[in-house]
Amino acid sequence: MVSWEYPPRIIGGLSRHVYYLSTELEKRGVEVTVLTLGLPGIEEEVVKRRLRIVRVNEEITFPNPEFISYVYQFNMHMFRKLVEKVPEFREHDIIHAHDWLVSPLAIELKHLLRRPLITTFHSTEYGRRKGIHTDFQRHIHELEWYLAYESWKVIVCSWYMRNEIIATLSLPEDKIFVIPNGVYPIDLRKPIDYWRARRRYALDWEKIVLFVGRMAYEKGVHVLLDAARIVLSRRWDVKFLIVGEGPMRSYLIDLSRQYGIYNKVYFTGFVDDRELSQIYRVSDIAVFPSLYEPFGIVVLEAMSAKLPVVVSDVGGFSEIVQNGVNGIKVPPGDPNALANAIDYLLSNREDALRLGERGYLDVLKRYTWSRIAEETLKVYENTLKEYEKSSWKPSF
Amino acid sequence: MVESTHVLYLKVEFLRVLHVTYEYPPYTMGEVSFKVRKLVRELSEMDLDVILVHPSDLEGVWYDGRVEIWTVTKSIKTDLHIVTLAWSLAMDLVRRISEILNYYKGDVDVIHCHEWISTIPGVLTSLTFRKPLIVSVYSVESMRGDLVNLISMSIDGIEKLCFSHALYLMTDNDKTYSNLMNMRKVLPRRTIISLVKSAKDILRIYRRALRRWKARRY
Numbered sequence: 001m002v003s004w005e006y007p008p009r010i011i012g013g014l015s016r017h018v019y020y021l022s023t024e025l026e027k028r029g030v031e032v033t034v035l036t037l038g039l040p041g042i043e044e045e046v047v048k049r050r051l052r053i054v055r056v057n058e059e060i061t062f063p064n065p066e067f068i069s070y071v072y073q074f075n076m077h078m079f080r081k082l083v084e085k086v087p088e089f090r091e092h093d094i095i096h097a098h099d100w101l102v103s104p105l106a107i108e109l110k111h112l113l114r115r116p117l118i119t120t121f122h123s124t125e126y127g128r129r130k131g132i133h134t135d136f137q138r139h140i141h142e143l144e145w146y147l148a149y150e151s152w153k154v155i156v157c158s159w160y161m162r163n164e165i166i167a168t169l170s171l172p173e174d175k176i177f178v179i180p181n182g183v184y185p186i187d188l189r190k191p192i193d194y195w196r197a198r199r200r201y202a203l204d205w206e207k208i209v210l211f212v213g214r215m216a217y218e219k220g221v222h223v224l225l226d227a228a229r230i231v232l233s234r235r236w237d238v239k240f241l242i243v244g245e246g247p248m249r250s251y252l253i254d255l256s257r258q259y260g261i262y263n264k265v266y267f268t269g270f271v272d273d274r275e276l277s278q279i280y281r282v283s284d285i286a287v288f289p290s291l292y293e294p295f296g297i298v299v300l301e302a303m304s305a306k307l308p309v310v311v312s313d314v315g316g317f318s319e320i321v322q323n324g325v326n327g328i329k330v331p332p333g334d335p336n337a338l339a340n341a342i343d344y345l346l347s348n349r350e351d352a353l354r355l356g357e358r359g360y361l362d363v364l365k366r367y368t369w370s371r372i373a374e375e376t377l378k379v380y381e382n383t384l385k386e387y388e389k390s391s392w393k394p395s396f
Numbered sequence: 397m398v399e400s401t402h403v404l405y406l407k408v409e410f411l412r413v414l415h416v417t418y419e420y421p422p423y424t425m426g427e428v429s430f431k432v433r434k435l436v437r438e439l440s441e442m443d444l445d446v447i448l449v450h451p452s453d454l455e456g457v458w459y460d461g462r463v464e465i466w467t468v469t470k471s472i473k474t475d476l477h478i479v480t481l482a483w484s485l486a487m488d489l490v491r492r493i494s495e496i497l498n499y500y501k502g503d504v505d506v507i508h509c510h511e512w513i514s515t516i517p518g519v520l521t522s523l524t525f526r527k528p529l530i531v532s533v534y535s536v537e538s539m540r541g542d543l544v545n546l547i548s549m550s551i552d553g554i555e556k557l558c559f560s561h562a563l564y565l566m567t568d569n570d571k572t573y574s575n576l577m578n579m580r581k582v583l584p585r586r587t588i589i590s591l592v593k594s595a596k597d598i599l600r601i602y603r604r605a606l607r608r609w610k611a612r613r614y
Contacts, residue, residue: 061557062548062552062554063550065547065550068476069480072484076516079520082525111524112494143484146487175443182435396501396503
């Protein structure tokens with residue numbers, strides 16, 4: 001399994017996805033090698049029974065003109081590290097790549113080892129940028145196309161992503177499998193000091209409206225701030241808690257100042273998993289106003305904490321949330337609709353609790369990592385059967 | 397006259413060498429393509445099986461004299477600059493090299509790359525199949541670029557990284573040789589830098605490389 005992030009290196013949802021998937025696959029008897037980037041001071045190689053994690057830590061030595069060259073460079077270092085740390089690397093049955101960032105390595109390994117390549121696409125450049133506008137984006141788009149083309153099977157996390165991949169990467173439908181992301185539910189039985197945790201972020205009489213995610217344009221935090229302004233013009237007992245880091249953070253802080261709601265919006269920055277699970281448990285509702293969302297694992301986390309959720313009607317959110325059943329959907333980029341939904345849930349506690357309870361049950365039923373690992377294993381087995389019948393194998 | 401019934405066979409060690417180059421006539425950027433062509437044609441006349449792979453507009457196999465030429469097309473069409481071109485081309489060259497090796501059932505003795513661009517796939521192949529890697533260097537970035545802008549620094553970095561995997565670095569000119577010697581301190585001890593003047597010198601290096609590789613004397 002190749003991925004550019006794996007805990008403790010966490011950039012986005014990919015890291016957790018690879019962590020949980022590899023762990024669950026290992027429990028099912030699959031020997032998994034995770035080849036990834038590390039962080040300075042983190043162990044280069046960790047072996048836990050059948051799971052081996054190999055990290056490239058500090059070898060990325062020479063400067064690069066831009067990010068894509070950096071990606072190519074760390075792919076080369078990952079290859080070298082694989083050869084150095086896993087002498088039997090040619091014996092792997094399947095190469096499983098996650099996203100374009102490891103496409104050079106995945107494609108090269110596929111051809112050198114003559115083994116089937118499976119790719120999980122978590123998003124596409126076309127979707128992230130709402131089109132391809134520059135040569136930089138086109139290069140990434142082409143790398144995604146090449147990776148999809150070279151893959152025996154492609155896994156995506158939602159039907160929305162499946163359609164996007166077919167449209168933008170010209171992939172045949174029978175190559176694509178939809179396996180939704182999963183979540184380990186927040187442990188609601190674990191005792192916490194509720195008021196102490198809550199008082200870190202809000203006054204006792206304030207209701208907490210939570211957002212978790214990257215501070216990037218496609219996450220729609222600017223829409224949430226616009227909606228916050230409307231909500232706060234109607235009621236003052238609300239605190240908006242914005243959890244996460246990202247390139248737009250300072251802009252969004254400035255925006256909240258411009259709107260005159262800075263003292264009602266709390267930007268926490270990055271928080272660790274322990275803190276985050278406490279935040280979920282002390283919040284009143286969760287809001288995810290994304291403009292583009294291939295899946296949206298955070299909404300599952302919020303639902304697993306029995307939080308009523310308000311999401312924009314895009315991508316994966318549309319498939320997870322049934323309007324009025326386990327959450328509320330609003331049109332993307334519409335601050336008025338978002339403000340109305342927030343206001344409604346804050347004012348109607350019974351409805352909010354009902355939505356939260358139903359969302360929790362849905363997560364337990366449909367979005368567990370054990371189920372995802374089972375489905376991924378089926379794709380592996382299916383691929384290996386086809387591979388065995390094929391003539392495309394190493395001749396020596 | 398007595399007819400001899402005994403025929404004396406000289407046991408000649410048969411070598412199959414895979415050359416990887418970024419340019420080969422008619423795909424010519426500079427002098428290197430002609431130098432490579434002259435070299436591989438001379439080598440192919442010396443009881444040597446020479447295969448060459450290079451990027452082209454069409455994918456196929458043809459013969460230039462006794463040299464077997466495999467061409468490969470480039471999949472990524474949008475390149476930001478020479479560095480992304482080199483990295484992305486490596487994926488296609490690796491794919492073609494893998495096809496060649498599978499066609500010959502892995503029976504290739506030496507991988508010989510020309511210049512830094514083609515050395516990236518050479519390193520990957522050499523590491524995977526444990527074949528000795530030899531690199532012909534016609535110039536280095538410190539001679540061509542300013543080592544100040546990021547592209548130049550990146551090329552310099554790639555050269556040092558890839559050259560450090562070679563068993564032999566060969567050059568045909570004194571200036572490159574002295575520049576390679578300046579690079580000596582960042583290269584491992586096993587990498588030998590040689591000044592070669594003819595195809596015969598290179599053949600000798602192939603044989604030496606194979607002996608060293610088999611004995612793992614590094």
